[in-house]
Amino acid sequence: MGILEVSNVNKRFGGLQALGDVNLDIAQGTVHAIIGPNGAGKSTLLNVLIGKLVPDTGTVMFDGKSVLGRKPYEINQMGISRVFQTPEIFGDLTVFENMLIPCFAKRDGTFRLHALESIASEKGIIEKAEQMLSDVAMIDKRGMTASSLSRGDKRRLEMAMCLVQEPKLLLLDEPTAGMARADTNNTIELLNHIHESRDITMVIIEHDMHVVFSLAKRITVLAQGSPLVEDTPENIKGHPKVKEAYLGEAAA
């Protein structure tokens, strides 16, 4: 039994079938990529997974519990962290403060009125945040305002903020979109490093085949809202159906 199970999920927008009978079983500890041409339903599926959209039918079970109808912060507290297409960080805060927030969220839950406690006395939290910053080689930038970071560093910081929460599942929404080749390769390296050192399950929604084949252990190809094939990268590469789906897109 996988850590994330999507069963018979259907979602319609008006007359459009955005998702049709999606079944996914994502194994613990794997890196699972979801690919497919534009409009295949990748974003819709992601939004279902993070609780932003509720499907018309079907279930999404994470770690034995349903995620449907829960608020994004509840889903995060269940152990799902999300990396956005454009990095979402706290731009006005320093890098170090950015790191503190997920640490507090992990320890204190969705809300706690710790208005008269001093951050300086939170030794454990500070240590954890500093350790994580060192892990992603950003400790020397701890005092910088996050909005002044380079794009690559913003991505790095966002991932560090997700990882410090020790999620069971990391969702990545086109993590290399709009990046230069060098940055893309760095990100791949970082993700591979994270996966190997922490054994986190990852689900990647991705367009760039280079990224997908460098990272994924399993791949699901989505076309017109339904899974076409699910297999290892080696088998996906030459699969006639996949070629058809993408060529179809190219022809259109």
Place this chain on the structure above:
Amino acid sequence: MLGLSKKDTTFLVVVIFLTLMTPILLQPFPEGSVLAQFNAGYPDLMQRFAIYGIFAIGFNILFGLTGYLSFGHAAFLGVGSYSVVWMYKLLGYNVVPGLLLAVVTAGLFALLIGYISLRRSGIYFSILTLAFAQMSFNLAYSVLTPLTNGETGLQVYTDDPQILMGAGSPNSPHFFGIVMNESAKIDVGGWQFTFNNGYYFCAIIAIIVFYLSLRIFRSPFGIMLRAIKTNQTRMTYTGLNPRPYTLAAFVISGMYAGLAGGLLASMDPLAGAERMQWTASGEVVLMTILGGAGTLMGPILGAGFIKYFENIFSKINDDILHTWFAALPDGLEDAIVFMVHPFIGKGWSLTLGLLFMMVVIFLPGGLIEGGNRIWRLVTGRSRNRNTPGKDAQHHPKPTAHVN
């Protein structure tokens, strides 16, 4: 000390020193000298420094940290004043029960208004708070007259019960016998210093609530509030629910406003509905922005600045101007007086409006930011130094979810 870093402790000690020495520091010119009109060391004005300082410190916890711009905080100020006067009427002139009630009722009122208003953000939040405050103001003037005494304003009458009033109790607001409107006057050389009980009462409370706000700024809760201002999306996807955080900030700032309103009535046992009008809400916005929203000292500076110049500027008239510029040739003297005239006396609001616009346009960080810029210019330090621990006053850029 007191759960503060060394730097913050020094900062607090300086603030305490300045606050306690205010009656001396604001009286720099000898009595009878030409400049004596710039002295601000008289009780009435100093009390207002402290009280509006408290109001602004509280407003800053909401607006400065979370970026939610409330145009309705005067409602809590009014509620605070009414609470205190009611306690005078029912119990007696000791201010303690009234102030406690003021904080509690303002807090509950803020909880109600905040719970509803915070379902929206940005301009909608501003308008909701404005609508609630105007509603309270209109009600205080009309149907709630039994509670508020309508246009006359709430005051103590001789036939009020005042059940705790003993024979020897003071007949005006007091704190366990320390009467608010009593002062000790000390003459030193040509100077006269007034040490007023009411001022020191307000000042000590102001120091306590300033210390609390310092703690809030340095707490995990404070970081969460700033996170709300910066990026609510990341916040929810980090497993945090922004709503209770903002609501808590709203209630805390409402309680500060209630306390300030209560203190106003502690100095002068009156409460009127005009204290709830939206112009009063606008005033605290002006103070906070002018001083520097999101900074620790900014709102206090802003409050002091506005209250000082409101008093001093409005007293200056053409005659005084003529004496200042008497050394100049007559024609030039008249021309200058003519040019300055619209901005002084009753024209103070015009000056304030212009100043406020200038600050919003050129100096979004307020007076504190201005001070920092001058400091950097003088010391020649680069502008982008921003290390943690160094941010005794942090300056969030005015971005946020008000968009």
Place this chain on the structure above:
Amino acid sequence: MDALILQFLNGLDKGSAYALIALGLTLIFGTLGVVNFAHGAMFMIGAFCAVAMQSMLNISKVTLDPTKLDFLGNPAQIRTPMVESLFGPELGGSIINWSVPLSILLAIPVMLALGFIMERGLIKHFYKRPHADQILVTFGLAIVLQEIIKYFYGANPIPTPAPDAFRGSIDFGVLIGYAQNTIIYPAWRLVYFTFSAVIIAAVFAFLQFTTFGMVVRAGMADRETVGLLGINIDKRFTIMFGIAAAVAGMAGAMYAPINSPNYHMGMDFLVLSFVVVVVGGMGSLPGAVLAGFLLGVVESFASMNEVKSLIPGIDQIIIYLIAIIILLTRPRGLMGRKGVMEE
């Protein structure tokens, strides 16, 4: 029934003012995306255009009449308004009498100019700044404008009467088949309502039937695309800002006989007009007009004694109450578009 009709009519004139101010606010918000807290001041300055017109027309030449003495024994001063000496006492007299409607001629150029200066000189620099900054800077501007007016005209309301022809009341009841003296309605308020209807119709016609209006509407819907077509949308938006100011100014000038102008009337109306805009739906012009009249009429009904005895104080809060309910249940307002001012 007749009482209801009277209340309805009473609501219309205030509703007209709300609708006109809200219309301008929405135009500015829709085109420029700016929340303009100084818009109430435009209404106020318009009202003072009427005051200015009145005093300009009354500028007099003073002559001494040695045949009459005043109580100090000096020759009596006789003031003859310049207008009367120019056009003769009869025509001159009626010109003075019609100063409020004539002040429209002053209000339009003054308000257009003020609008252009404001937009080019100040608002332009705030397009990219957050809404909070826009609110704050226009709030500051509103204070400055009203203080300037206070400096010149003082703090007291200045009576600015309507022309004699409209000064009385008309028996509206008779016109619609009721007995005499059941529905008595001040004539000027009917004029005001008619005037507003004309202005509103003119603004809508302008937006609907001219190329200029079409471009502006397209710009309101999707600024970027229109910009990409190589159309200079900014210039048109500046003009719309002027028009919005002029609408508010005319609304204020004609309102002068109903409510003697004072320097803070703008703020009083602004708070309510914001509520109107929110109820109508941010960015929706028909919504602003509809909500303006609706709230004016509702407010008028709420102030009926029968209603007040049922729910005391309801007349004081009804508008705010409606706004709160609308904001919480229909955040887009009555006719708001999707995606306007939402997170």
